[in-house]
Amino acid sequence: MFDDKLQEECGVFGIYTNRESQVDTARMAYYGLFSLQHRGQESAGIAVNNSGTILYRKEMGMVNEIFDDVILDYLKGHSAIGHVRYSTSGDSLAENAQPLVIKYTKGHMALAHNGNLTNAKRLRAELEAQGTIFQTTTDSEVIAALLSRARIRHRNIEESLEEVMGVIRGAYALLVMTPKKLIAARDPLGMRPLVMGIKDGNYVFSSESCAFDTLGVKLVRDVEPGEIIIIDENGMRSMHVEGASKRSALCVFEYIYFARPDSVIEGLEVYKARYRAGEALAKEHPVEADVVIGVPDSGLAAAHGYSVASGIPQAGGFMKNRYVGRTFIQPNQVQRELGVHLKLNPIRSIVEGKRVVMIDDSIVRGTTSRHIVNLLREAGATEVHVRISSPPVKYSCYFGIDTPERKNLVASNHSIDEIREMICADSLGYISRESLLETCKEAKLQFCTACFSGDYPVKIEDEEARGCQ
Amino acid sequence: MFDDKLQEECGVFGIYTNRESQVDTARMAYYGLFSLQHRGQESAGIAVNNSGTILYRKEMGMVNEIFDDVILDYLKGHSAIGHVRYSTSGDSLAENAQPLVIKYTKGHMALAHNGNLTNAKRLRAELEAQGTIFQTTTDSEVIAALLSRARIRHRNIEESLEEVMGVIRGAYALLVMTPKKLIAARDPLGMRPLVMGIKDGNYVFSSESCAFDTLGVKLVRDVEPGEIIIIDENGMRSMHVEGASKRSALCVFEYIYFARPDSVIEGLEVYKARYRAGEALAKEHPVEADVVIGVPDSGLAAAHGYSVASGIPQAGGFMKNRYVGRTFIQPNQVQRELGVHLKLNPIRSIVEGKRVVMIDDSIVRGTTSRHIVNLLREAGATEVHVRISSPPVKYSCYFGIDTPERKNLVASNHSIDEIREMICADSLGYISRESLLETCKEAKLQFCTACFSGDYPVKIEDEEARGCQ
């Protein structure tokens, strides 16, 4: 809303059952997507496989706005995939809602993905040059077009997907539902998360494990970078694209900000990583203060860690108004100043007369940080020491995260001290890249930290390809 | 609704202006489609060309339900095409709404068509076998896929279309809008109508001329069978596909039932053709009676002709309830008998004690005719003589008209006297095919009368291809 945040991307969910098991797959997808709602609030959709015919519903809005009992009853099927989506505004957003449902030479197929291809523009141009038409601007449609072409030359959909994964570049967690199969795949670098679970013998996939907890699904493991998992009536099979797993590049911001703290990614609970980042900040940037306050919600875990490591008590110093929805009227017509106040209000008894350590996950443009620091000062804070649980964000993301252009990233153009001054803080400390990586070391794979370093793990062909499509 | 009618198909409308002329093309399309609403009440859409970007809105519902001032203001563009659609029910109707808007190798394109391809199934299979994916079940998408492929090999869109028209079989009136052009085309047999008009130097196309009267557009002429008309900044150009115009096969039911009586098709006013059919019926099937009553609305013109030719006075013997909409609740839960009564109620003072000649345009299954005859008898008619302004419908249509399967066409399995008995009429007379064609002789082209004779003007490849897609 008034947020100056890296914006969350998309979330996917899938479930495959044997027909006789009578699981209500659409309702499973509904509650699964509900638990992934933080990954995208703009549109949502569920597609089910009804004996080879794909029924679906996708619309602008949040999960609980789109679906009701009548629709979920209609969406009968033995397998289902779902999607929640965030995106920047545009003309034909409704068309871009996922899952994408298509008819190809072998029947119907539904696709849902999270991430961003970095060579989608070139691939589209090549396909168009061969006569392909496109009806959306999603990468899913590019993948579907490639997949259906590959399918002609291959024995099955999984081998076709293997070929396609050799062609597309970028970040993706992908679910493909065909009449007889549910396929999950993750890009060779594992940039976007994707986990597999099981319940009553049925396989379930999700962007995050928090959806499993909700549904009583047991987390089995993460889909591996470059892995293709096929679920069909014969059970589960796995294959890997060539060259996968040699190196990996999971988006480190999943731990810092995107994922829900109760999710477990690559074996590491997100909360734990954030907590450790707070501990590291306490070591790297100690300060004498009276209270540690995390900016809700993502700063809370790091504040916990900072507090324990520093011995400075932690308190929930902000009241956050949770009722902001998609249709909220921006306060541009009254007073601009309302912006931050509407969403955050400090608790005076916690802040007044105190030296505050304020913990946040990142600074993007810097405007929101300045507003929050000022909120604390107005509420009586005598000092405000800002600690950031990520290194300075200096480079745009091309892998599905909505970042502003480089020139608008404050850390790209200013020294830390300049930023400190701009946000009116008494001191400012960012976690170091090394410490950050240390917090995630249990994850046992490598990370993409390109937004800090500019060192992109794959070549960026489409300069304009920012954001989740 | 409770109708046992051949169902209307679709309607298209298009307008091209020079950018500077400041015509509100979306509103022109809105009022144009409004006048074509009788050709399809299920979904509607308008796409405008906004400097190369195509903006659009298409939805389930009638024209006045979908568009409001906010949307029409948003749809700014120097050219526009629109579509109204009727179709049989299905799972994903919303996806099938037109115009179809796509991105292809030369930019954006919008297509709207009325009609039905008879080889679409084969063409889809061929395209799918080459890797093409489909997101709708419309013929428009097949045409778009072929067109974008042909475009690779041709200098321009019109030559590409010429090639495509050599491949597709069936009936169509087609509008294609590209960033710089508006193209109108009609199948080589001219099965579906399409007219061209002009207003203030701007070219306008419509399925029927009644939309021109509404807008003050001057009717110039019909697009010819097999003709491709290109409108761009240089004005109007025309070309013909090879073999066009040798023979033609305009759907004769446009005159009998589909078109609005005030429309002029191929130079012949629809009302006049219907009036003459009534005259012919009076000659072929005279009867001694007191009053001629047309079944509203399509039977009224023929009733006029019958009355004048026979000297038996005509009267509007039925009250028709016009407020039946898409969302009307079918009376299956109360009493089935309500069906016809809800829509038609006889005027007792006209009918009571009278020998009635009841004029209708066709008998399909026969059920509705029986109900209407009974309505007249209950209202006191002493005799009911049914006269039908089309020959017996014995064969299904494959060119865009929703007809039941052959086995459900009463004339396919029963003699005229059997039908008379089934519909409880005192006498029953159909116009002869010869007389019917005589009523349209001014139209100066040939007609498709396959639904009477089974003599289809093109080979039918897709047996299941009934209805408008």
Place this chain on the structure above:
Amino acid sequence: MFDDKLQEECGVFGIYTNRESQVDTARMAYYGLFSLQHRGQESAGIAVNNSGTILYRKEMGMVNEIFDDVILDYLKGHSAIGHVRYSTSGDSLAENAQPLVIKYTKGHMALAHNGNLTNAKRLRAELEAQGTIFQTTTDSEVIAALLSRARIRHRNIEESLEEVMGVIRGAYALLVMTPKKLIAARDPLGMRPLVMGIKDGNYVFSSESCAFDTLGVKLVRDVEPGEIIIIDENGMRSMHVEGASKRSALCVFEYIYFARPDSVIEGLEVYKARYRAGEALAKEHPVEADVVIGVPDSGLAAAHGYSVASGIPQAGGFMKNRYVGRTFIQPNQVQRELGVHLKLNPIRSIVEGKRVVMIDDSIVRGTTSRHIVNLLREAGATEVHVRISSPPVKYSCYFGIDTPERKNLVASNHSIDEIREMICADSLGYISRESLLETCKEAKLQFCTACFSGDYPVKIEDEEARGCQ
């Protein structure tokens, strides 16, 4: 819409069943209101008596837009009343939708009425002066307030209503549903119509009998002026307010324009009255001409009569676009001239080169008449002779019909010849008041013809009380 018509008012429908009979009363009301939709398209509502609790739904929109199977299933009850409403625009229209549902000292009550009180303003002021609050601007609320007060002093609701009917002045057809009774009442002059029918032993009430035909209800008789009919578990009872039936004043425009032609009011079929008006016009204003054309829909019956009486053939010379709904976008932003064209288009083959007698039911402001005459001339009519099946409308109505202020009634300020010139007619003839009354003589009661004569049958207290409230 673009109409320059006296606007229709409201319609009411009611049904009472014995609990065990399992009639689906809400669906009966739905189809009944559907048949009364011509009396009001702005809002509609149904209330049912569910064992003493009143369930209801009322909303802006037409009957088929508001109700669906889910709602009708919810509206379970052994009796039901419904309402369709037309009104002029205002701020809080939704609040004014009927039926009005209230709680009073004896439980719940629902009211629906058609008409207009002429002393409502005074009654409101008196009630307010005693502390009453109002939440709508409907007369129903005034009646309900009076009724609940009267109920304190009377043994039952019907005697209370008798008292209230002695206090209120004006025109009304009223239905009141209490936990145990359904009551129908008509104002002492019988200004608004109300009929009673019976089906399977259940009593049904409706503004017009056309709703009975639809439902298979047998028309028993009209509720009499000043009559109160009570239906309860003991069957039907009737009482009359003092002074009722001495004289009556049924709105003659019900026959001329408002009612559906297939309705029977006071024993006279509406079509028959209109037909006779056409006959009378032919006698009073003969003319040499080639064709008689009624302006659809209300002019058609009179055109029939004119044709038969004059020997000049009748033809349906206009195509009327029926798809104009509440949400239709007015053409003020394109060209004003579109107005009439969008709704009416002449059939050229009928009009061209002909001397036309154009029959319409009334001239209010005169603007629409001029447009229609011009349509005929543009379509080639050589002469246009206008015949109007009502006398000149010179005075505003205060009894529930939306008429413009007197100064905007063209006949109020201009001679017939001036009007003829204004509407560009070659000749103009109005039916005489005497002939008009002669056409309705079978109705065996007297008529209100105040809009022609200014001779109002009751004193008008509220000068501003025009329109249906």
Place this chain on the structure above:
Amino acid sequence: MFDDKLQEECGVFGIYTNRESQVDTARMAYYGLFSLQHRGQESAGIAVNNSGTILYRKEMGMVNEIFDDVILDYLKGHSAIGHVRYSTSGDSLAENAQPLVIKYTKGHMALAHNGNLTNAKRLRAELEAQGTIFQTTTDSEVIAALLSRARIRHRNIEESLEEVMGVIRGAYALLVMTPKKLIAARDPLGMRPLVMGIKDGNYVFSSESCAFDTLGVKLVRDVEPGEIIIIDENGMRSMHVEGASKRSALCVFEYIYFARPDSVIEGLEVYKARYRAGEALAKEHPVEADVVIGVPDSGLAAAHGYSVASGIPQAGGFMKNRYVGRTFIQPNQVQRELGVHLKLNPIRSIVEGKRVVMIDDSIVRGTTSRHIVNLLREAGATEVHVRISSPPVKYSCYFGIDTPERKNLVASNHSIDEIREMICADSLGYISRESLLETCKEAKLQFCTACFSGDYPVKIEDEEARGCQ
């Protein structure tokens, strides 16, 4: 939702400006109500005084679902009142949305109130016995009916209100908007909160001060128990009903649970009171443990206090899904067990292997507490010690708080040890009533603690009068 909580009641907001000041009062009300959304999410409404005419919009749904820029632009007026509402489900909820807008003898009036009258049933019966009709089941309508009657006998609205406040019993914070005045009143015991603020010389009222922070309004003071504040063009005036302020009975649950922690009520910040309750719990019910976890959101402040007082570190041990809305589909059709999981999920790294002190604000039925304790155990907690920041809730509320019947209040029928066993806790401690009151002592007025003691501060006439109406 799945909550076993005392349910929040309603919230009110009002603003009065001088006409020339051009404040956008509807937008002020919008953002004000937005900040009070936690007090009621079922319906919301805003009424503005547009030069004596009251314009309004009220509907089911949350503030941001109901209003958009078009509506707020329409709601022009120099004063405004708004309302958010929670209520139990019922047939005609939409009718009960506030503000109530009425016409009475002096013009228009709008009312919005929070609270519940305990003699409403009797007052309704008395009014009905005198002929009054009711269209809603809200207390606002009772107040309006009394007010309009009183107005006849008094010089002005405030004196009328004074009389009415002598008649009605119970809890209320009331805003009344007339063409020239905005009046705020609080019941003589001050049971429901209401504060007054000022911005740019304009007076503002709100149920809670958090709405002021959002809008930059300066908190002036609380409206006093029994006080009537009148704002008009002459500024602010105050009067007190007889007998007011002798004793007071503010609902102590405003501090415990209902109000936002950043609100200041009677001079005491809500967070501070809750924090102290945590401190008191640590003293009254110490335990050896590893971590203190508050149940979000209301348990967090007390957890803070418990942690500081006990020295046991606090952590945010639960992830709360915030996207649950009014239209969320209850999981009754899948597995009931999903209930709590969908909303709350424990953070394993915080809980696992730990002895947990779980702080919640209350136990109502006990079912939710048991589920939450189990969540903690499933996540690995070795011990769970429950501490409750309110005394046992044993009696139903009749003053606007939705409590279950007494028999369903677990503390009404069970000993603390029985409850402990039912909720599977290792230990259970409630704060004592004395300590609770001590936490609020700065508030300098007395409290209603009837839900703990059954000692109701006013006589309860309507036994069924539970919940906010």
